[in-house]
Amino acid sequence: MLRIHFTPEDLVRVRVAPTYGPLVEAMFGFRALRTGGFGAVPELWRRRVIRGQPHWAAPLSEVLGPESAFDIFTLLGRASTAAEGLESVAAMSRHRLGTEIEATVRWRERRRLDAKRWPSAWVNTVAADVAPGRILAPLIEACHDAVVAPYWGHIRRQLALEVAARTQLTAANGIEALFRSLHPTVRWHSPALELPSHPGPPADVHLNGRGIELVATVFLSTVEGPFWNAGDPSAPAVLFYPAVPCPADAATIFTADTEATASGGGGDGPLAELMGRTRAAALAAIAGGCTTSALARRVGISKAGASQHASVLRRSGLVTTVRNGSSVVHELTPLGRSLLAGSDPRPLPIQGD
Structure with missing residues (x-):
C-alpha cells in the first residue's frame, strides 16, 4: 500500500497529460x-x-x-x-x-x-x-x-481520447471522481490517494505542494508511480495509469494497418482522408486541452500554422478556445470528441459508485 498525500496546493496542481511521448x-x-x-x-x-x-x-x-x-x-x-x-x-x-x-x-x-x-x-x-x-x-x-x-498513430489517438474523457469527467464531477476512475484498485481517502497494488511495504509520500501529473500509457494494467524528477525538486510528481480499458481497444491499436501509422501522425485512416493528415493530427493533439504553442510542438508545425488549424477547427464546431492570461487554451467540443472517437464517447466508470 502506498499513500500519496495532497495539500490544497497539490490538488490545485493536478494535471492530466496527453502523453510523455x-x-x-x-x-x-x-x-x-x-x-x-x-x-x-x-x-x-x-x-x-x-x-x-x-x-x-x-x-x-x-x-x-x-x-x-x-x-x-x-x-x-x-x-x-x-x-x-x-x-x-x-x-x-x-x-x-x-x-x-x-x-x-x-x-x-x-x-x-x-x-x-x-x-x-x-x-x-x-x-x-x-x-x-x-x-x-x-x-x-x-x-x-x-x-x-x-502503431504510434493509433496509440496517440487512444491517448487523446483517454485524456479528453478524463478532462470531461473532472469538469463534471470533480477531482475525486478523476482519482477514483484511474483504476479499480485506487482509492481516494482525503487527503490521500491510496494505491493498494503498489509493491513493497506500506509507505507514505508527501507531494508538499509540487502537484502531480497523471499520464496515460497503453502498456500498463495498473497504476505506477509516483516518479520524481531528481534533477528538479519543484517539478510535479508523475503517476502513470492504464489507457486501454478493454481488450477490444488494444486490438484496434495493435492489429490495424501499421503502414498507415508509421509516420506517427495522429490523423490516420478515414479521419485524415476527410480533414487532411495535419489537421487530423491537430484535432487529436488538442484532446485534453492545450495552448497554441503546445499544439505546434505536438504536431511538429509552426505556431502560426497551429493557430490557423485551430481556427479552422473552431469554425467547424470541433474546438473551443478560451483565453487564459496571456495565452489561449483550445479544447475539444463534444462533436470534436465524437469525431475523433469515430462514435459517441462512452462515459468513464467512477470506481466505488
Whole structure:
C-alpha cells in the first residue's frame, strides 16, 4: 500500500497529460515485453517484436535493472516526437544519469535488495562516459522503432481520447471522481490517494505542494508511480495509469494497418482522408486541452500554422478556445470528441459508485 498525500496546493496542481511521448511509451512497452506484464496488449504485438531479434533488448534490460526500479521514464522526460526525445537523450549529462542511478541505489537499499545485482558493470561504464546519452540514444531509438513506431498513430489517438474523457469527467464531477476512475484498485481517502497494488511495504509520500501529473500509457494494467524528477525538486510528481480499458481497444491499436501509422501522425485512416493528415493530427493533439504553442510542438508545425488549424477547427464546431492570461487554451467540443472517437464517447466508470 502506498499513500500519496495532497495539500490544497497539490490538488490545485493536478494535471492530466496527453502523453510523455513515444519514447516513454516505448520504454513501458519494452518493460512489458521483458516482464510479461502485458495487460491488455495482444500477443500479436509481442510476437512481432520478438521476431525482429532485437539487439537492443539485452543492454536496455541492464539499464532498467532486475526490479525495474530505475526511473528511465522521468529521465527521458516529455517529448512529443521521437526525434525531439532522442535529441534530449543524446545530450544527457553524466551528472544527470548519475543522479538517477544514485537515487535507484538508495531505493534498492531501503528495500534490502542485493546491491551486487544492480547497477551492472556495463551500466557503470555507461554512467562514467563523458556523454552517456550518446550510448543510450541508439538503443532507445531501435526499441522505439520496433515497439511503438508502427502503431504510434493509433496509440496517440487512444491517448487523446483517454485524456479528453478524463478532462470531461473532472469538469463534471470533480477531482475525486478523476482519482477514483484511474483504476479499480485506487482509492481516494482525503487527503490521500491510496494505491493498494503498489509493491513493497506500506509507505507514505508527501507531494508538499509540487502537484502531480497523471499520464496515460497503453502498456500498463495498473497504476505506477509516483516518479520524481531528481534533477528538479519543484517539478510535479508523475503517476502513470492504464489507457486501454478493454481488450477490444488494444486490438484496434495493435492489429490495424501499421503502414498507415508509421509516420506517427495522429490523423490516420478515414479521419485524415476527410480533414487532411495535419489537421487530423491537430484535432487529436488538442484532446485534453492545450495552448497554441503546445499544439505546434505536438504536431511538429509552426505556431502560426497551429493557430490557423485551430481556427479552422473552431469554425467547424470541433474546438473551443478560451483565453487564459496571456495565452489561449483550445479544447475539444463534444462533436470534436465524437469525431475523433469515430462514435459517441462512452462515459468513464467512477470506481466505488
